[in-house]
Amino acid sequence: MNRSEYKNVFVFAEQREGEIQGVAFELLGKARDLAKDLQEEVYAILLGGQDVEAKAQSLIAYGADKVIVASCPFLQDYTTEAYAQAITQIVTDYKPSIILLGATVIGRDLGPRLSARLTTGLTADCTRLEISEEKELLMTRPAFGGNLMATIVCSDHRPQMSTVRPGVMKSMDKDQTREGIIEKIKINFDESKFKVKIIETVKEQTSMVDITEAKVLLCGGRGIGTDQGFGNLQELAALMNAEVAASRAIVDAGLIGHERQVGQTGKTVRPDLYIGFGISGAIQHMAGMEESEFIVAINKDRYAPIMQMADLGIVGDVRQIIPALTQRLKSMKK
Amino acid sequence: MKIVVCIKQVPDTTEVKLDPVTGTLIREGVPSIMNPDDKGGLELALELKDKYNAEVTVITMGPMQAEQVLREAFAMGADKAILLTDRKFAGADTLATSNALAGAIRTLEYDLVITGRQAIDGDTAQVGPQIAEHLDLPQVSYLQNLKYDGKKTFTIKRATEDGYQVVEVDSPCLVTVLATANQARYMTVKGIVGAFDKPVEVMGADKIEVDESKLGLKGSPTKVKKAFTKGVKSAGQVYEVDTEEAVGIIISKLKEKFII
Structure with a gap:
């Protein structure tokens, strides 16, 4: 693997029922810091149904330089395989250096599946993310219970992946005047792998x-x-x-x-x-x-x-x- | 139906305490237990055994002493047990761990692979989905409830942040189970007696179907660069006073913070 081919900080912008989750904005805030240290750009990955593109602008307002949008009925509601295929294609095409995901039910289902598919490391529930002098991502998380902290690196594999819990990072203030690029892409799915069928999704009061x-x-x-x-x-x-x-x-x-x-x-x-x-x-x-x-x-x-x-x-x-x-x-x- | 359940021996973290002076962990004397989510997974398998006569194989990776959790699983009703132990597995991160477990599962027949959602000593929730990817199985995580049609199809209720989702999937597949999915059964006396007569199959790296470069420290993309204690935050003021005075102190603090 040629590490230098991999560039830019990507954020998986999780949406549920078309609403972008707060953790995505928080991750964009952190991604801006990291991208600044790397002198690279912040990309948001937005996957969803037909109308999801309408939400892309808000990701720019919260710090994305570029939003990669894939809208398709298969991506309307989260399923592991469709999302894993979409992000795998994006990683192959764009070669991100870093991918950040929320440590939500979706992020914790998708992240490990991707790490195994891409053969790269994933550090869960990071509380601190920073860039080292060697331009590596330093991922710090509580180890064994919490009092002991461990700083983890993923030196030989790309992308470097982390999940972060909602509420841990701070989003930047929304800036409607920020400019960015929205790029629509098409995912080539292997539908034969879609084996889990959603029957119903229920919200409880x-x-x-x-x-x-x-x-x-x-x-x-x-x-x-x-x-x-x-x-x-x-x-x-x-x-x-x-x-x-x-x-x-x-x-x-x-x-x-x-x-x-x-x-x-x-x-x-x-x-x-x-x-x-x-x-x-x-x-x-x-x-x-x-x-x-x-x-x-x-x-x-x-x-x-x-x-x-x-x-x-x-x-x-x-x-x-x-x-x-x-x-x-x-x-x-x- | 054949079911493989992955279980892990973990320190009982509810028993772990901090040294009040140094702020470091006191690990001595902390008992080991079967990871709670894994126990939920084993219970799910045993319920399927009760109803559909499934064969339940439990598998764990760890040092020789991890055999204890396999004996406990026998005592609860598991049929077969495999202990993955080898120095070549040492230093594994989640991906290398999942490679070892998937390598062992490849040598078995299975219709359903079950793991706990996450282990209480790491809380990563990664190994289950990673095994599913290696075995090219569909995954359903955060399982709360599973119904089987007796032939091929599982109807699964899974937890989400704000409710639940019901999904359908055919075997073979992998599920990750929450400890709250069920009430794990106790070991029976007969089970405990029998547990020590049943053989535990010990497997090393040479017995499983995976490239050795994917195991242990060598097969781990993530490495710990450093570990450190957070350092104890300097304590604020502590008052040992009677109830009335305590209430007074709290009230004045609430006023200071404009909460009342």
Whole structure:
């Protein structure tokens, strides 16, 4: 492989039902930094149905220099094989140096399939991406749990591929005046490989909350204890216009849905204020909230790991503090 | 029907703690378990065995001690077990791991290959889809529920961020399963007793159908350039006070931040 043939930073611009996902804009923001260091360009790959081209301009406004658009009924709804074929063709034709994908359900289904097809490396859930002096992509991710970080390189294979979770990178401000090129291409599909048939796609109401958007997040952990304890936390959150989230233990106990789980197997959040109630700070959890602007931890254990990360630590029993705090807020509202 | 289930032995990360002083991991004494998503995958296979008399082969890659998870799988009801172990597999990233597992699966007959969605020690969710690509199988990831028509077709419910999707696929195919897809059965006493009499087939790099250059460190496109601890962020102020005073401190902080 001649590495020097591979140039430019590509972003897979994931769309669902024609809507470009926020993570695509975040990745474009990061791609701009990388392309600047490489003195190369940012390309967005936009795959979708008939009307998808209409969305291409927004990708330019968020940082793409060029948008490669393939619109075709096979690409309207994501399927592994059609998308893998499309991107494989694009990689063959355009020879990107880097491809970034969101670590979404789609990105995590597509990324590894592509890496195996293209025989190249894929680094999952990167929290930092930068260019080395040797012009290599340095991909940093939490290793084994989160406290240990590993910087990973893919020296001998191209493209260098990474997935990044939604909320980890920052998108640039939308700039409607930015100019770019939209390039329509045609994919030559091998339809005989299309073996998975979508019967239906269903959105569920319960999953509509997005804790990654919350400004104030009250997060309950094992120390909350019971149903009752969690109910109290929800009451408190309502008083503060905050959203409720939870650690894995609480989600596993069935007290709340997985869509509100913070941590390595849940969501990465960075609210203005995070308050951990009875959260000890397992490394997997902290990997998902350490970028929060201000962290308050309330825990019985003075030496719980979260106390070392908190901007404000309160040593105490959340089962007493939550009702007392609720009471106080209520009386203040009167 | 023949089913191959890939399982991994992982440290029980819920038991891993941080040293409060140095901020580093305390790994000593952390027990090993069968990766939860893989256990969900094995349970799915065993349910198909119960209903359709499927033959279930479990396969793991790791050091000799990984045999433990294979014995556990026997005790749950697996029929055959393969341990992939060889120094040539060492240092493998996800792609090299998937090459080794796919190389072993090629030596077997299968209608369905099952992996967990991801392992709790890496959370990459890559090896399943990579195996599918090597074996040229269609893949369905994030499986929550599977129905089989008894002949050839699977109807699969898979989780998405904001709901679910139902898809249809014929065998042979590969699925990646969520731990929450089912309630994994316990080992039975009879199973545990029998588990130690069943043979575990040990396979090295010479027994599998894959080019050796694709294995281990040599076959890994990604390399760890450096590993480092994040460093403990300097702790803020910690108060050990009674409930009333604690509430007061929190309230004043909320006011300072214009939240109330």
